[in-house]
Structures are given as C-alpha cells and as structure tokens.
Amino acid sequence: MTLSAAEIAGLVNGRVIGDPGTPVSGIATAATARVTDLAFVEDARSLDEALASAAGVLVAGPFAADASFHGALVVCDQPRLAFARAGRILSRPASLPPGVHQTAIVHPAAILGRGVAVGPNAVVDEGAEVGDLVQLGAGCHVGAGVRIGSGTVLRSHVVVYPGTRIGAGVVVHAGTVLGSDGFGYVRDAATGRYEAFPQVGRLVIEDDVELGTLCTVDRGALGETVIGRGTKLDNQVHVAHNVRIGRDVVIAAQTGIAGSSVIEDGAIIAGQVGIADHVTVGGGAILGAQCGVPTGKVLRGPGTLFWGTPARPIKQVLKELAVLARLAKKKA
Numbered sequence: 590m591t592l593s594a595a596e597i598a599g600l601v602n603g604r605v606i607g608d609p610g611t612p613v614s615g616i617a618t619a620a621t622a623r624v625t626d627l628a629f630v631e632d633a634r635s636l637d638e639a640l641a642s643a644a645g646v647l648v649a650g651p652f653a654a655d656a657s658f659h660g661a662l663v664v665c666d667q668p669r670l671a672f673a674r675a676g677r678i679l680s681r682p683a684s685l686p687p688g689v690h691q692t693a694i695v696h697p698a699a700i701l702g703r704g705v706a707v708g709p710n711a712v713v714d715e716g717a718e719v720g721d722l723v724q725l726g727a728g729c730h731v732g733a734g735v736r737i738g739s740g741t742v743l744r745s746h747v748v749v750y751p752g753t754r755i756g757a758g759v760v761v762h763a764g765t766v767l768g769s770d771g772f773g774y775v776r777d778a779a780t781g782r783y784e785a786f787p788q789v790g791r792l793v794i795e796d797d798v799e800l801g802t803l804c805t806v807d808r809g810a811l812g813e814t815v816i817g818r819g820t821k822l823d824n825q826v827h828v829a830h831n832v833r834i835g836r837d838v839v840i841a842a843q844t845g846i847a848g849s850s851v852i853e854d855g856a857i858i859a860g861q862v863g864i865a866d867h868v869t870v871g872g873g874a875i876l877g878a879q880c881g882v883p884t885g886k887v888l889r890g891p892g893t894l895f896w897g898t899p900a901r902p903i904k905q906v907l908k909e910l911a912v913l914a915r916l917a918k919k920k921a
Contacts, residue, residue, distance in 0.1 A: 590614065592675055594646045594661035597627065600674040603648070603665030611661035613645045616676045624660070627679065629672035648672050685724050699731075702739065720757065732768070738796065750808060756796035756818070764803045768792040771807040771814075771830025771848060786810060788830060795819075801826065801842070810848075817854065835872065847884075855891070863898075876900060 595609035617626040619635075622644035629648040630639035636653055645660045647653075648668040656662060665671050685706035689695055695713040702721035707713065711729040720739035725731065728746040735749050738757030743749070747761050750768030761767065773786035790809025794816045800806070801824035808814055810830045816822075817836035827845045828834065834846075835854035844862045846852065853872035858864075862876050865884040870876065873891030881898030882888065888895050894903040 590679055590681065592627070592678060594663055597646060597648065597671060597675045598663045598665065601665045601667055601671040603663045603671060605661055605663055606654075606656075607658065607661035609661065611645055613675075614679060616672070616679050617644065619644060619647070627672065627675055629668045631668055648675075685726070693725075708745070714751070726763070735768075744802075750792070752791040753808070754791065754793045756794055756798065758797045759794055760799045762800060762802040762804075762824070765800050766805045767794070767800075768808045769805060771810055773810050773830060773848070790814070790830070792816075795836075798822075804828075807832075823860070829866075841878075877903065 591612045591614045593609060594605045594611045598605050613625055613627040615626045617628055619628040619630060619639040619642040622628040622642050624643055624645045626644050627646045628642050628644035630636055633652040636656065639647060640656055640658055646663060647658055647660060648663045648671045650668050651664060653662060654664055663671060685708050687704045687706050689707040690709045692709045693707045693711045695707060696715040698715045699713045699717045701719050704722045705719050706724045708725055708727040710727055711725045713719065713731045714733040716734045717731045718736045720737055722740050723737050724742045726743055726745040729743050730748045732749055732751035734751050735753050737755045740757050741755055741759040743761045744763040746764050748766045753768035770788035773788060774783040775786050776783050788808060788810050790812045792806055792808045792814045795818040797819045798816050800822045803824055804822055804826045806814060806828040807830040812831060814828065814830055815833045817834055819836050820834055820838040822840045823842040825843050826840050829846060829848040831849040832846050834852045837854060838852050838856050840858045841860040843860055844858055846864045847866040849866055850864050850868040852870045855873045856870045857875045859876060859878040861878055862880045864882045867885045868882050869887045871889035874888050875894045877894055877896035880896055880900040882900045888900060895901060896903045897906045
C-alpha cells in the first residue's frame with residue numbers, strides 16, 4: 590500500500606508544498622525515516638530537526654508554511670491526526686484470505702456475508718449473522734444468534750456470547766470476551782448462601798468501537814450493556830452488566846466499571862480507575878489514574894480533571910494536600 594502526498598493532505602484538508610505525487614509506503618519518526626516513509630512534526634521547536642529528516646513526506650503544522658524541505662511537505666492544522674489516519678492505511682495488518690478455513694466449524698444455519706474470512710479453529714454457532722468483509726481470527730467463537738456488522742475484525746481467540754450485537758467497523762483484539770454473564774448474586778438471609786441472579790440481557794456494541802486485548806464486557810442482567818459509537822477501550826478493561834458507555838469515550842488499561850454505571854459521551858478515563866455501581870461520569874469529564882469513584886457518585890464538568898479516592902476535582906485535591914503539608918511542617 591502506498592499513499593501520495595496529495596492523498597495524505599486530503600485526509601485532513603491540508604495543502605502540499607512540493608510534489609503532490611510523492612509516494613510513501615511506510616511510517617517512521619523523523620529521526621529514523623527513509624525516503625519511502627511518512628513522518629510528522631507537531632511543534633515549531635522540533636521543525637529544524639524534522640526538516641533534516643530523510644522522509645519522503647513530512648506532515649507539519651501551519652508553523653512550517655514557509656519552510657523548505659527536500660521532499661513533499663503537507664501542512665495542516667492537526668499533523669498528528671494526519672499521520673494517524675495515513676498510518677492506519679500504510680500499516681494495516683495483513684488480512685485473512687476470504688473463506689472458511691478447513692479446520693473452522695460454521696453451523697449450517699449461520700449466515701456469512703460476502704468476503705467473510707473465518708480463521709483456523711474458529712467456531713460460528715447456529716443463527717449467527719456475520720456481515721460482509723468480517724474477519725474472524727484463529728480460535729474465535731461466535732455464539733448463537735450473534736450479529737456482527739460489516740468490516741468488523743475479531744482477532745485471535747475472541748469469544749462472543751450468544752445474542753451479542755456488534756456494529757460495523759469494530760476491532761476486537763485477542764482474548765477479549767464479549768457478552769459474558771455479569772457478577773450478580775442474591776444472598777439467602779436464612780442460609781447465608783449466594784444464588785445467581787439471572788443474566789439474560791445482551792451486549793450491544795455500536796460502530797467503530799475498538800476493544801483491546803483481554804477485555805471483558807458483560808451482558809445486561811435483564812436489559813442491555815451498551816458501548817457507544819467510536820469508543821476505545823485499552824487492554825484489560827472490565828465493563829460489568831447494565832453499564833452504558835456513550836460515544837467517543839476513551840478508557841485506559843486495568844479500569845473496572847461496576848454494574849449499572851453510566852459513562853457519558855466524550856469522557857476520558859485513565860488507567861486503573863475503579864468505578865463502583867450506579868455511578869454517572871458526565872460528558873467530557875476526565876478521571877485521572879487510579880481514581881476511586883464510590884457507589885452512586887455523580888461526576889460532572891466537561892474538561893474537569895477528577896483525581897483521588899473518593900474522586901474529586903484536582904484543584905480540591907491539591908488544596909487538601911497543601912493543608913496537610915502545612916500541618917506536617919507545624920508538627921515537625
């Protein structure tokens with residue numbers, strides 16, 4: 590796969606200085622790039638170093654509008670975004686060949702769309718509907734009645750429990766489990782024993798979601814667990830039953846979200862955050878690493894950074910730490 594400088598500029602409405610037909614077939618840092626590579630520079634402080642790069646095409650911000658470069662220079666408002674979009678095309682992983690591998694098992698009542706690839710030892714159960722150009726990696730298990738939208742990719746050993754709905758253009762990385770039973774039990778006061786509460790709902794994943802490796806997303810108990818369009822989950826994230834995650838949410842690794850919590854559109858959740866049940870994280874709110882959010886808490890404020898346990902605005906946390914520091918000095 591190759592892209593020309595003009596094609597790269599078209600991804601972000603940029604403009605080309607130099608030959609718009611200059612081709613690149615790979616991506617690299619400015620320091621390591623070769624003439625066949627695309628590189629980028631985000632700020633004026635690094636521009637001189639980037640202009641010395643051997644890259645065939647260099648993406649830069651408006652600060653480079655008057656610069657001179659040996660190759661093609663793409664000037665745009667968001668150089669990192671342009672690099673990311675082009676990079677996804679230039680570094681796209683190899684696709685599985687269309688067709689069903691001889692070791693795979695596809696139920697006769699399953700429906701496979703055009704150009705579907707089913708890898709070695711994958712299993713597709715009765716009544717599953719797999720859309721056009723879907724890729725099911727080695728060892729995947731797609732349960733009964735699952736629906737998967739066009740262009741979705743499930744990497745190796747992804748397990749999709751019965752009834753799950755997955756949209757188009759979704760990417761699910763290796764070892765992730767979708768639609769498993771939630772952690773719901775009822776305690777018998779007379780005996781002290783726990784009995785399982787029915788987990789008969791389903792999981793709905795909308796379009797363009799990406800889920801990292803070894804994530805677990807539970808089905809709803811009686812209703813739905815929902816992950817909204819464009820949301821991205823890092824590796825080892827757990828989403829419990831009845832959770833509703835909005836659109837374009839980003840959640841970093843080792844975060845756990847307990848049952849019936851709501852994460853609204855555009856929220857950002859850093860690594861190792863613990864969110865208890867029935868919490869609401871408002872649209873655009875930011876939860877710093879290792880936050881702890883207690884049951885029923887509502888955190889609102891677009892762009893507000895919350896931190897600590899219990900999570901509260903960072904300004905409040907810093908004031909509290911300053912008071913503690915002053916008290917410690919007095920006692921010393």
